[in-house]
Amino acid sequence: MAEETTPARTDGSGNGSGSLDPDIVRRFHFTREMVNGPVYRKYKFAIDRVWNVDDLDFAQDAADWERITPEQREGLLGVTVRFLAGEQAVTDELVPMIAASHALGRFDWVTYLSTFLMEEAKHAEFFMRWHSEVAGVLEPEEVARHFLVRGATVDPSGRFEVRDVLHEALPRYGKALLEASMAGDSDEIERAFVRFSAAYNAFVEGVLTMPSYEIVIDTTKLWGAFPALREGFRLILMDEGRHITFGTGACKVLIEGNPELESVVHEVFDAYRGNVVGLVEYQKAVPGLEVQKYQDQKVRHYRNRCREMGITPDQELIDQILDPEIDFVVGHQAG
Ligand SMILES: [Fe+2]
Numbered sequence: 409m410a411e412e413t414t415p416a417r418t419d420g421s422g423n424g425s426g427s428l429d430p431d432i433v434r435r436f437h438f439t440r441e442m443v444n445g446p447v448y449r450k451y452k453f454a455i456d457r458v459w460n461v462d463d464l465d466f467a468q469d470a471a472d473w474e475r476i477t478p479e480q481r482e483g484l485l486g487v488t489v490r491f492l493a494g495e496q497a498v499t500d501e502l503v504p505m506i507a508a509s510h511a512l513g514r515f516d517w518v519t520y521l522s523t524f525l526m527e528e529a530k531h532a533e534f535f536m537r538w539h540s541e542v543a544g545v546l547e548p549e550e551v552a553r554h555f556l557v558r559g560a561t562v563d564p565s566g567r568f569e570v571r572d573v574l575h576e577a578l579p580r581y582g583k584a585l586l587e588a589s590m591a592g593d594s595d596e597i598e599r600a601f602v603r604f605s606a607a608y609n610a611f612v613e614g615v616l617t618m619p620s621y622e623i624v625i626d627t628t629k630l631w632g633a634f635p636a637l638r639e640g641f642r643l644i645l646m647d648e649g650r651h652i653t654f655g656t657g658a659c660k661v662l663i664e665g666n667p668e669l670e671s672v673v674h675e676v677f678d679a680y681r682g683n684v685v686g687l688v689e690y691q692k693a694v695p696g697l698e699v700q701k702y703q704d705q706k707v708r709h710y711r712n713r714c715r716e717m718g719i720t721p722d723q724e725l726i727d728q729i730l731d732p733e734i735d736f737v738v739g740h741q742a743g
């Protein structure tokens with residue numbers, strides 16, 4: 409293109425010490441500070457650790473599927489199908505975060521998020537392949553039958569409402585973030601970014617799904633079965649660690665710039681309090697799993713996320729998660 413041949417230097421010399429055209433300088437984003445910074449390092453880690461679903465062998469899992477009982481199959485699918493939907497949802501809902509990073513001029517965030525999006529697509533691919541090759545289901549109508557509906561969950565005490573943070577909050581907060589990014593008001597973008605990232609990286613990835621990974625891994629050990637499922641979860645968890653700490657690190661930067669944004673994080677956790685206080689479906693469904701372990705884990709992860717964001721944990725939320733009296737099961741199928 410003709411414009412690309414214009415010399416960057418306004419003095420026309422192409423070198424030397426003349427003043428630079430700022431419009432041309434703005435076309436370049438790498439800086440020494442960025443390439444030595446924590447987010448770019450995360451990008452390099454991700455590139456160095458790329459794995460391929462094709463390298464996993466599903467044959468033993470398929471053989472194990474044949475020997476477990478129909479009840480065990482249905483119980484396991486209740487969790488894995490939720491991951492299959494969840495990984496597709498997070499793949500599909502990441503664009504607002506990329507758009508916002510661009511709008512905020514954070515090229516290091518955009519660069520890292522390129523690996524994040526690829527990894528979420530690969531996690532979705534892993535679950536698609538496992539369901540297809542092990543359980544023999546793939547089409548939406550085949551897998552949807554096994555999806556436990558969160559709306560069917562009722563807290564018998566009536567104190568907590570259970571909503572769907574993944575499939576309800578992420579699209580809503582994501583739309584607001586995308587709209588703010590297009591409008592270009594950086595205060596509003598930052599506020600919407602913290603809200604979205606608190607829901608996506610801190611709540612969903614960083615607290616809510618952590619015990620679910622453990623439950624599936626523990627179940628495969630308990631049954632002595634499904635080595636590919638276990639290996640897939642292990643690989644996914646390595647990626648998730650980067651996703652979570654990217655989001656909480658970004659929130660920390662934004663909250664340090666505007667301490668009022670801490671309240672945005674608490675509002676998100678408060679809106680979906682029932683989901684994190686209740687037990688994960690399946691926690692009670694598999695005999696031999698230790699229920700309290702997963703509640704303790706949620707508290708540990710919640711404290712870690714707050715520390716990474718540089719905010720004060722909500723002690724009441726911690727007390728409620730640990731309260732043995734509050735033991736309703738989130739996502740348990742009605743009837
Ligand atoms: Fe994922």
Ligand SMILES: [Fe+2]
Pocket residue numbers: 498528613647648651
């Ligand atoms: Fe993730």
